[in-house]
Amino acid sequence: MSIYITLTYLFGTELIxxxxxxxxxxxxxxxxxxxDNLHYICSGSLGEGVAYPPSDDDLMVYRTGRRVVSKPQxxxxxxxxxMARINGSPGYCLLLDIRNCYPQNVQCDSDGIPFVSSSLWKEHINPPREDCYIHGPCHTFAVGDDEYDVASVIPCSFWPDIACDWISRKRSHGWPSHDTIQDIVRDKCHVxxxxxxxxxxxxxxxxxSFSVAERTLMHSLxxxxxxxxNLLRLTLKRIIDKKxxxxxxxxxxxxxxxxxIEKTSAQLWTAHNLEACFKVCLSTLYDFIDNINCPNYFIPxxxxxxRKVNRxxxxxxxxxxRNIHSTDTESILSICGEPSNMYLEERLSLQIMEWRFDREIYDSVHVVKLTSVIYDVITETTVSSMCKFVHFLLGKGTFSRYVVSGILLQRLVVCCCLKLMDTFVRLAKCK
Structure with missing residues (x-):
């Protein structure tokens, strides 16, 4: 149980x-x-609720009216x-521009079939900032010490055939649940x-890309x-990556x-067994590397x-x-440079504010305050709560100089979140 408490202090309580x-x-x-034209998806580690060790801020953005369909008709x-599949490249596809929608991004194959080139797409898409550079599928830029990766994607209107076996494959331990699977299939995927x-x-x-599906799975853990x-990530960042x-x-x-998780009983995943859970995951990773095959979860x-692991x-x-597997978890934390006895209530509280909300929420509050239609459907109390929430998130330096009870902090965040969510529900009804 002590390792569970240690990791909870380090990575966050269940409430946080x-x-x-x-x-x-x-x-x-x-x-x-x-x-109404742009839609954002918070993906990657931050989108999944992971706040430590620090990671880049990954966003996917797509425009209304763009979609991938399965058939020309x-x-x-x-x-x-x-979408057209590519022989020998599971998990990848070509996009056929049958309606001549993207002429500046189109190239033709030897048969004259036009397809949207991913490399041209990244060159011609409007970057979120002038100081961006292309990194993988994203435009990457920095704001202060924070780095952002923004990918311009296209949503699929269907669940791809190549991932259909994932829906129906045998799961003897009931994870993910039927409802979670249905939610994932309903949300589909992106390219x-x-x-x-x-x-x-x-x-x-x-x-x-199954980023939304992966986020749903992570939120179901x-x-x-x-x-x-989180312990797997920490081990990767602090030990494996160095070698x-x-x-x-x-x-x-x-x-x-x-x-x-899919192949083990739910009874394994308890606080008393946390170290055993970590070791079982290491065994799975060991097998992947031993076979030089890490199958994609949705497209095995x-x-x-x-291309990463070789002879x-x-x-x-x-x-x-194998060495990590034979080492006890407290020693692993010590090797990673993490103390085994921590009192990090203030640090955990600060983690909530480390999310990169500053500009988004601040701008959104001004939108709310300046739009007369919104003023008609919300109260001054809600606007005040939103402003307090903004100042709360922006006041990282101020907060660190004061000792605030964890309970009061949690109540404040929950209260503000609920008020904000309630506001957006009412705004959606007004539209």
Missing amino acids: LNLRRQLVLLRERLKSYGN EGTQDGDVV VPIGDPDSPLQQHAWRI NHVQFLTY FPGIICSYFMKTTLFYT EYNMIK TNRQELLDTI
Whole structure:
């Protein structure tokens, strides 16, 4: 139980985790509010509720009217493109521009079939800032010490055939639940502008992204599963990456966690078994590296480490993971530079405010205060609460100089979140 308490102090209590998840969804609505054409999705670690170790801020954005359809006859809207699979590249696709919607991004194959090039898409899309540079599928830029990755994506109007087996495959331990699976299929997926590096079509292909599905799965985890994932990430950042930089990434750790939870009993995932849960996940990762095959959780045919792990580095990686597996968790935390006895209530409280809400919420409050229609449907009390919430989030430096009870802090955040969410529900009804 002591390791559970230690990791809870380090990565957040269950209440704080739930608040983070609420804030993720709130932030998404705030960013999308007031712009009927642009829709934002908070993805990556921050979107999933992970706030430690620090990570980049990943956002996906798409425009209304753009969508990927499965068949040409379904392309009835001006922004529709048709998905075409690529032989030998599971998890990637081509987008056929059957309606000539994107002429500046189109290239034709040897048969004259026009497809939207992912590389041209990134070059011609309007970047979120002038100082952006292209990094993978994203435009990346920095604001102070924070780095943002923004990907311009296209939503799919269907669940892709190549991932249909994921819906119906046998799950002897009931995870994810039927309702979670239905929610994921309902939300579908997106395509992001980056191709398979092993394909001659790399510059033109798109990757099928299940970021929203992964966020739904992460939000469905119990607290022990969440702590286990954070411990896997910490081990990666502090130990594995130092020996093998760029070989294993957090996404592989998340995939490892998903497969492990799916194949183990729910009775394993309790506070008393946290160290055992971590070791079982390491065993799963060990098997992936041993076989040089880390199958994508939704598309198992897609081996995500085939270009990362090879016969040269495989054995050293296996030795490192075996050593971590044989080390007790408290010693791992010590190796990672994390103390085993921490009193971090103030730090945990500050984690809530470390989310990059500052500009989004501040701008949204001004939108609320300056729009007369909104003034007609909300009260001065709600506006006041929103302003207090903004000052609360912006007052990182001020807050750190005062000692505020954790209970009062939690009540303040919950109160403000609920008021803000209630406001947006009423605004949606007014529209």
